[in-house]
Amino acid sequence: xxxxxxxxxxxxxxxxxxxxxxxxxxxxxxxxxxxxxxxxxxxxxxxxxxxxxxxxxxxxxxxxxxxxxxxxxxxxxxxxxxxxxxxxxxxxxxxxxxxxxxxxxxxxxxxxxxxxxxxxxxxxxxxxxxxxxxxxxxxxxxxxxxxxxxxxxxxxxxxxxxxxxxxxxxxxxxxxxxxxxxxxxxxxxxxxxxxxxxxxxxxxxxxxxxx
Amino acid sequence: xxxxxxxxxxxxxxxxxxxxxxxxxxxxxxxxxxxxxxxxxxxxxxxxxxxxxxxxxxxxxxxxxxxxxxxxxxxxxxxxxxxxxxxxxxxxxxxxxxxxxxxxxxxxxxxxxxxxxxxxxxxxxxxxxxxxxxxxxxxxxxxxxxxxxxxxxxxxxxxxxxxxxxxxxxxxxxxxxxxxxxxxxxxxxxxxxxxxxxxxxxxxxxxxxxxxxxxxxxxxxxxxxxxxxxxxxxxxxxxxx
Numbered sequence: 268x269x270x271x272x273x274x275x276x277x278x279x280x281x282x283x284x285x286x287x288x289x290x291x292x293x294x295x296x297x298x299x300x301x302x303x304x305x306x307x308x309x310x311x312x313x314x315x316x317x318x319x320x321x322x323x324x325x326x327x328x329x330x331x332x333x334x335x336x337x338x339x340x341x342x343x344x345x346x347x348x349x350x351x352x353x354x355x356x357x358x359x360x361x362x363x364x365x366x367x368x369x370x371x372x373x374x375x376x377x378x379x380x381x382x383x384x385x386x387x388x389x390x391x392x393x394x395x396x397x398x399x400x401x402x403x404x405x406x407x408x409x410x411x412x413x414x415x416x417x418x419x420x421x422x423x424x425x426x427x428x429x430x431x432x433x434x435x436x437x438x439x440x441x442x443x444x445x446x447x448x449x450x451x452x453x454x455x456x457x458x459x460x461x462x463x464x465x466x467x468x469x470x471x472x473x474x475x476x477x478x
Numbered sequence: 479x480x481x482x483x484x485x486x487x488x489x490x491x492x493x494x495x496x497x498x499x500x501x502x503x504x505x506x507x508x509x510x511x512x513x514x515x516x517x518x519x520x521x522x523x524x525x526x527x528x529x530x531x532x533x534x535x536x537x538x539x540x541x542x543x544x545x546x547x548x549x550x551x552x553x554x555x556x557x558x559x560x561x562x563x564x565x566x567x568x569x570x571x572x573x574x575x576x577x578x579x580x581x582x583x584x585x586x587x588x589x590x591x592x593x594x595x596x597x598x599x600x601x602x603x604x605x606x607x608x609x610x611x612x613x614x615x616x617x618x619x620x621x622x623x624x625x626x627x628x629x630x631x632x633x634x635x636x637x638x639x640x641x642x643x644x645x646x647x648x649x650x651x652x653x654x655x656x657x658x659x660x661x662x663x664x665x666x667x668x669x670x671x672x673x674x675x676x677x678x679x680x681x682x683x684x685x686x687x688x689x690x691x692x693x694x695x696x697x698x699x700x701x702x703x704x705x706x707x708x709x710x711x712x713x714x715x716x717x718x719x
Contacts, residue, residue: 275561319561340563342636342697343600358658362697363636364629365690396564397628400690421687423660437690468570 268326269388269459271466274319280330287324287332288312290374299406315339315346315369323388325381334381336371338392341402347435351404354424354435364399366392368438371409383416383451390440390448391463400439407432417447484703486513487630491637491702503641504533510634511535514627517591518612521638524550526604532642534610540588547584552577559598559608565632567624568594569617593620597635601643609635640700655698657716664691666717669708 270280277284288310295301295311305311315337324335339345341360345367348359360367368389373382392398403420405413407430413419420436427433449456484492490513494506503521511519511534520534528550543549550556558571573582586592591614599607611631613620657665660681667677678688692704699714701707711717 273561321564340600341694343563352658356659358656358661359698360658360690360694361655362690362694363632364693392564397632399629399693402690421684423687423690437687439686467564468572 269384269454269462269466270322270324270326271388271392271463272322272324274316274322277322280326282330283324283326283332285310286374287322287335287372290332290335291370291372293375294372295370299408315344318344321392323385323392325377325384332374333377334373334385336385336389337369338366338401339369341365341367345402347402347404351433351435354404354426354433356424360402360423360435362399364397365402366398366400368401368403371403371405373412380451380453382412383418383448384454386413386416386418386448387445387452387454387459388463389418389438390445391459393440394445395463395467400437402435402437404433404435406430406434410434410436416451418444484705487634488702491634492706494637494641495700495702497641500531500533500645503638507533507638508535514611514631516611516613516623517589518610520610520612521607521635521642522610523605523607523642524556526606532607536612537589540585540590543584543588549581552581554578554581555594555596555608555610559596560606562598563600565595565597565628565635567620568596569620591615593617595624595631597632599635599639601639605643607639607642609638636697637700637702657695657698657711658691661691661695661698662711662717664688665695665708665711666719668692668704669712669717669719 270283272280292305292309292311295303296305303311303313318339321338322335323338325333327333340363341348342363346369347367348361352359371385389401410419418438420438423435423437425432425434445456449459490506490510494503497503497506507519507521518535520532520536522530522532522534524530530545530550554571554573555566555568559566573579591612593615594610594612596608596610599609609631613623615623663681664677667680672680674685674688678685681688692707695711696704696707699707699710701710712719
């Protein structure tokens with residue numbers, strides 16, 4: 268199932284959170300060889316995790332992480348604007364309608380549908396929070412994955428070639444893409460919507476706002 | 479260039495952008511409330527020290543009362559938005575506590591509507607503010623309202639916050655927001671009178687990507703629309719035609 272959690276809510280799901288940071292270490296440090304920091308507990312965290320970002324996380328029945336990504340608004344500090352402006356030829360991406368999506372991570376044992384499920388979660392964020400686009404940094408390998416799940420980004424800038432290429436890309440999410448991604452994820456749009464509202468409280472029934 | 483006519487909202491945002499003082503911001507907030515056809519529209523700044531200021535259409539008696547009662551401490555909207563960056567429908571907040579229920583009752587007595595939508599805002603140095611639209615209607619009507627106006631409300635929220643930051647007394651000068659070369663290219667071609675399709679074609683990008691460049695440039699320039707973004711970029715010497 269998908270959970271939407273801000274960093275300050277991760278402590279409620281310690282097993283989920285820990286396995287996410289562990290899987291990130293595995294993906295970004297061990298498998299991709301990125302220059303990321305892994306702490307003494309084997310967890311990969313960076314400065315942006317300290318800015319209370321929003322995570323979309325796939326939780327397996329055992330309560331552990333299978334895939335995740337991280338969001339921050341581009342009106343605040345972002346990885347693209349602080350580290351990757353050269354990929355955009357200088358300058359930045361800033362808009363209240365664009366959020367940055369980073370650390371797209373899949374656990375080693377993740378089934379193939381989980382990447383699509385995460386995209387579906389991204390789509391819920393766009394629809395419900397008025398976000399027009401996501402901007403993100405990713406490597407060559409991810410482009411194939413994104414294309415496979417029917418959510419290919421548009422490349423705004425690229426550096427390097429082959430496997431070492433790093434790109435800044437941009438997503439939007441049409442209603443058609445939503446259906447395609449939902450099918451690949453094996454999750455009905457209604458269930459996806461339910462997970463979203465469960466995380467953001469709309470169905471908690473504690474609303475007594477009638478005058 | 480695509481000189482499509484300015485929308486009524488564009489005009490109001492432009493007015494906000496040129497507001498010389500808080501009184502003018504106040505006047506624009508009233509016109510924006512009328513534009514959205516809602517009961518109230520409010521911009522509420524909370525400093526790290528707990529100082530508050532803002533503008534909007536709540537009854538001044540309520541504002542006074544809110545401060546006097548120190549409602550900041552129990553207002554579920556503040557609590558629910560403080561560490562968040564997504565817009566929040568009041569319906570999703572926790573109003574179940576005794577203090578929150580009493581607060582809500584008091585708010586309704588002072589003329590607030592039962593529905594609310596708040597956009598959290600963050601500026602430099604932990605600055606926090608909220609932009610809120612408040613109304614009295616049933617849940618269905620409110621859902622439709624939000625779906626129709628969500629992005630407009632988000633944009634309004636940011637314009638209010640930019641303006642408020644500008645009025646801050648000991649504000650450090652705003653960091654210059656550099657346009658990326660692609661944004662410069664896009665605005666330059668628009669300024670030369672190219673249509674969007676031509677611009678996209680010339681830059682070998684899709685119109686979709688072009689929209690994003692324009693959107694980002696517009697925000698950096700504090701422009702309400704493309705036409706204004708182009709004219710500001712020219713007047714600031716960012717593009718040369």
